Amino acid sequence: xxxxxxxxxxSSHAALEGxxxxxxxxxxxxxxxxxxxxxLPYSPTVLPYVVSGKSKPGRILLRDEAYFEDNKAQFVTGAxxxxxxxxxxxxxxxxxxxxAYEKLLLATGARPAIPPISGLSETPFHVLRTLDDAxxxxxxxxxxxxxxxxxxxxxxxHGAENLAKAGVSVSVIEMYDQVLPAYFDAAAAxxxxxxxxxxxVRMMLGCTVASTxxxxxxxxxxxxxxxxxxxxxxxxxxxxxxxIDFLGGSGVETDRGILVDDTMATSAPNVWAAGDVAQAxxxxxxxxxxxxxxxxxxxxxxxxxxxxxxDEALKPFPGGVxxxxxxxxxxxxxxxxxxxxxxxxxVACDIDPANGHFRKIVLKDSRxxxxxxxxxxxxxxxxxxxxxxxxxLGPVREAFxxxxxxxxxxxxxxxxx
Amino acid sequence: xxxxxxxxxxxxxxxxxxxxxxxxxxxAKAGSDDLAHSxxxxxxxxxxxxxxLALCRQCGDPKCVMNCPSGALTKDEESGLVPxxxxxxxxxxxxxxxxxxxxxxxxxxTAHVQKCDMCDGAPACVKACSHGALxxxxxxxxxxxxxxxxxxxxxxxxxxxxCNSELLMRHTMRRVGANSVLATPPGCIPGMGSxxxxxxxxxxxxxxxxxxTNTASMLAGxxxxxxxxxxxxxxxxxxxxxxxxxxxxxxxxxxxAERGDKMLFICADNEGxxxxxxxxxxxxxxxxxxxxTPVGPAxxxxxxxxxxxxxxxxxxxxxxxxxxxxxxIEDYYEKLDKAIDAAxxxxxxxxxxxxxxxxxxxxxxxxxxxxxxxxxxxxxxxWEYERDTGLRFTRPVDDPLPVVEYLKLNGxxxxxxxxxxxxxxxxxxxxxxxxxxxxxxxxxDGESHHESRASA
Numbered sequence: 001x002x003x004x005x006x007x008x009x010x011s012s013h014a015a016l017e018g019x020x021x022x023x024x025x026x027x028x029x030x031x032x033x034x035x036x037x038x039x040l041p042y043s044p045t046v047l048p049y050v051v052s053g054k055s056k057p058g059r060i061l062l063r064d065e066a067y068f069e070d071n072k073a074q075f076v077t078g079a080x081x082x083x084x085x086x087x088x089x090x091x092x093x094x095x096x097x098x099x100a101y102e103k104l105l106l107a108t109g110a111r112p113a114i115p116p117i118s119g120l121s122e123t124p125f126h127v128l129r130t131l132d133d134a135x136x137x138x139x140x141x142x143x144x145x146x147x148x149x150x151x152x153x154x155x156x157x158h159g160a161e162n163l164a165k166a167g168v169s170v171s172v173i174e175m176y177d178q179v180l181p182a183y184f185d186a187a188a189a190x191x192x193x194x195x196x197x198x199x200x201v202r203m204m205l206g207c208t209v210a211s212t213x214x215x216x217x218x219x220x221x222x223x224x225x226x227x228x229x230x231x232x233x234x235x236x237x238x239x240x241x242x243x244i245d246f247l248g249g250s251g252v253e254t255d256r257g258i259l260v261d262d263t264m265a266t267s268a269p270n271v272w273a274a275g276d277v278a279q280a281x282x283x284x285x286x287x288x289x290x291x292x293x294x295x296x297x298x299x300x301x302x303x304x305x306x307x308x309x310x311d312e313a314l315k316p317f318p319g320g321v322x323x324x325x326x327x328x329x330x331x332x333x334x335x336x337x338x339x340x341x342x343x344x345x346x347v348a349c350d351i352d353p354a355n356g357h358f359r360k361i362v363l364k365d366s367r368x369x370x371x372x373x374x375x376x377x378x379x380x381x382x383x384x385x386x387x388x389x390x391x392x393l394g395p396v397r398e399a400f401x402x403x404x405x406x407x408x409x410x411x412x413x414x415x416x417x
Numbered sequence: 418x419x420x421x422x423x424x425x426x427x428x429x430x431x432x433x434x435x436x437x438x439x440x441x442x443x444x445a446k447a448g449s450d451d452l453a454h455s456x457x458x459x460x461x462x463x464x465x466x467x468x469x470l471a472l473c474r475q476c477g478d479p480k481c482v483m484n485c486p487s488g489a490l491t492k493d494e495e496s497g498l499v500p501x502x503x504x505x506x507x508x509x510x511x512x513x514x515x516x517x518x519x520x521x522x523x524x525x526x527t528a529h530v531q532k533c534d535m536c537d538g539a540p541a542c543v544k545a546c547s548h549g550a551l552x553x554x555x556x557x558x559x560x561x562x563x564x565x566x567x568x569x570x571x572x573x574x575x576x577x578x579x580c581n582s583e584l585l586m587r588h589t590m591r592r593v594g595a596n597s598v599l600a601t602p603p604g605c606i607p608g609m610g611s612x613x614x615x616x617x618x619x620x621x622x623x624x625x626x627x628x629x630t631n632t633a634s635m636l637a638g639x640x641x642x643x644x645x646x647x648x649x650x651x652x653x654x655x656x657x658x659x660x661x662x663x664x665x666x667x668x669x670x671x672x673x674a675e676r677g678d679k680m681l682f683i684c685a686d687n688e689g690x691x692x693x694x695x696x697x698x699x700x701x702x703x704x705x706x707x708x709x710t711p712v713g714p715a716x717x718x719x720x721x722x723x724x725x726x727x728x729x730x731x732x733x734x735x736x737x738x739x740x741x742x743x744x745x746i747e748d749y750y751e752k753l754d755k756a757i758d759a760a761x762x763x764x765x766x767x768x769x770x771x772x773x774x775x776x777x778x779x780x781x782x783x784x785x786x787x788x789x790x791x792x793x794x795x796x797x798x799x800w801e802y803e804r805d806t807g808l809r810f811t812r813p814v815d816d817p818l819p820v821v822e823y824l825k826l827n828g829x830x831x832x833x834x835x836x837x838x839x840x841x842x843x844x845x846x847x848x849x850x851x852x853x854x855x856x857x858x859x860x861x862d863g864e865s866h867h868e869s870r871a872s873a
Contacts, residue, residue, distance in 0.1 A: 013486075046487045298483045332510065
């Protein structure tokens with residue numbers, strides 16, 4: 001059996017930040033990183049750009065082999081975790097290897113959630129979560145003239161834009177009646193939607209798919225209302241789900257994801273979880289949620305690494321805040337925190353649909369809860385800090401509402417100089 | 418040994434919001450006056466009505482890098498920069514989520530993010546700032562150069578928290594090196610353990626504890642003995658307080674200077690006998706509270722002005738005289754190098770301002786800020802004197818802040834009346850004017866400073 005002090009399962013942002021944090025505190029403890037992927041570390045977030053051709057697959061890697069050597073870390077690829085015994089502190093992988101650990105970080109991320117649609121399992125379709133998916137989708141785009149995208153979340157929207165730019169005739173089917181429902185309100189979503197419509201993408205919102213089937217060389221999608229569409233390519237982008245199927249009988253408690261406390265510790269001893277797989281404190285609610293965004297993975301990975309190494313500088317996780325920076329057709333839509341006001345909150349909107357400009361600020365008790373903009377520059381990191389720190393905006397209220405960018409910069413500058 | 422890096426520092430109290438830095442940046446980076454291209458932003462604080470800065474800090478643990486999904490941002494450990502690779506960037510803006518300082522921002526003109534790259538070590542914004550609000554701090558270079566040199570003192574010297582004399586001692590003796598003899602007359606410097614404890618020595622070079630009165634004469638004698646045995650290369654160093662320099666130690670120092678004895682004499686001036694209970698010295702500044710210049714119905718702190726020791730040493734025709742403040746350690750290193758060289762020919766004297774958190778009544782975290790404010794108000798002037806080139810201000814402050822800005826940082830001035838503050842302000846101006854008369858102007862090249870002084 002293999003032995004290691006620190007075992008990290010996964011190889012994207014949460015895993016890599018965990019490694020960094022451990023090494024800052026413990027330069028020598030045996031450390032092994034095992035991933036089911038076959039490549040050096042990369043980010044799922046960059047994959048739409050591999051599909052579009054903007055990023056070459058060899059140029060997106062976040063670490064090279066020398067990095068692991070320099071950090072005295074063993075890097076094992078192509079091995080998926082299949083079973084965990086937290087009592088024995090052993091993890092078994094699908095390559096047959098078992099690793100005994102002292103401290104374990106589960107950063108296994110998420111995989112595409114495949115909706116229970118009749119016929120889908122017999123229909124050829126693409127997803128976009130791994131580098132191999134991206135390379136496969138890029139190849140398929142070259143041969144397709146028509147495409148259907150299921151889901152108007154980030155992956156679906158990026159996919160649709162890339163397909164349209166490649167000259168493919170695209171239809172996007174979304175169950176909700178707006179795009180990007182998790183991040184933007186209806187007004188902002190409409191602006192984003194119209195950019196797609198202007199560029200020839202057929203946006204079919206509020207539509208539910210009844211069934212899919214293979215139809216010769218093509219695929220066919222039939223909606224609940226009876227409409228039927230044919231296309232050369234089907235991209236399923238209906239969200240993701242945490243990869244937790246190896247945890248049966250492991251002693252690690254799960255809900256939607258792996259339940260963790262504010263130091264990313266799971267219910268099992270010496271097991272931590274971070275990133276898209278973790279269900280952690282929600283900043284806005286007395287509840288735990290999976291906030292599967294890159295900045296959260298970075299924060300959680302670092303916290304988990306510090307906790308594993310016993311770093312006393314650890315500050316507990318303040319809670320997940322939804323954040324989205326979305327670039328579409330050369331325009332930017334940015335959202336930090338809540339886009340819909342909770343009870344007792346006030347909203348300040350500055351919307352000019354003719355010029356494609358949108359700004360919405362959600363405040364409660366002079367504290368920022370959320371801000372979203374379309375086509376207006378915004379320092380998302382500053383807004384995130386103002387939310388997390390519950391900075392009192394009372395004294396600068398008018399200035400902030402008139403010019404959140406400059407006022408936010410001044411507020412943050414005054415805290416650190 | 419890691420690397421230290423140079424930084425751009427911002428002094429909001431000196432900024433008038435002119436925006437020249439932003440224009441210079443936009444020009445340097447895009448050849449345009451459009452401020453959208455500027456990577457530095459000066460903005461107004463709506464509460465205090467002062468100016469604030471948004472600029473990349475080239476963080477040690479940059480979150481923009483951690484949040485970058487495409488490898489376009491990295492941390493260059495050697496240069497300290499966080500370079501941005503346009504070719505790898507996918508314009509996802511996630512880096513802006515990581516930055517809490519507005520240091521990496523979206524430029525709508527280029528449709529890419531942009532950030533400061535320090536202009537290859539010569540930041541255009543700093544050059545354009547005529548108010549001294551932006552400074553390029555190059556102290557990182559010193560760390561990289563001297564960090565591996567041997568520290569001549571033991572670990573764990575027991576100076577008061579916030580005392581910068583330990584900084585002075587360690588930096589100085591690292592530079593001077595092992596080929597030296599060190600004298601530490603009674604005061605804080607031996608008191609914090611440089612001579613040793615319990616039969617153990619505190620320093621890796623021969624160190625001794627002369628009387629307050631005879632530091633310079635003992636070093637002169639030791640130097641002559643070493644010369645006699647053929648070891649004229651050994652450097653004599655004194656690390657003395659202001660009491661051991663300006664008061665009791667004065668006559669032996671004056672004698673050694675007059676004879677041109679070869680030594681490096683450093684005065685750490687904390688304006689009093691601080692380790693014996695904060696009694697006044699001749700170097701204690703006017704108005705200061707000390708235990709022997711108390712504040713009450715009759716007395717309001719010291720009623721005399723401080724002796725201007727570095728000027729007195731300059732008048733001794735030393736090989737080299739300079740003042741220093743550890744807020745400007747680059748400046749100190751330049752002077753230390755010159756002083757070490759001069760001490761091979763004769764007397765080299767360094768007068769280093771050493772704010773004392775215990776005796777001056779300020780927080781232990783404020784020492785360097787007080788050092789800096791001393792210079793910014795001209796209460797402390799940084800200059801050097803060399804025999805052939807005369808006096809030169811190494812960090813002239815032409816637009817000084819009111820001296821009260823310095824005074825209010827120190828508890829020992831808390832009681833000062835308007836009249837006393839006015840006296841100190843007037844004296845501060847007078848001292849600078851006095852020093853200016855010793856300056857040799859560039860056009861007088863070739864004249865000796867004596868002639869220049871006569872004509873002033």
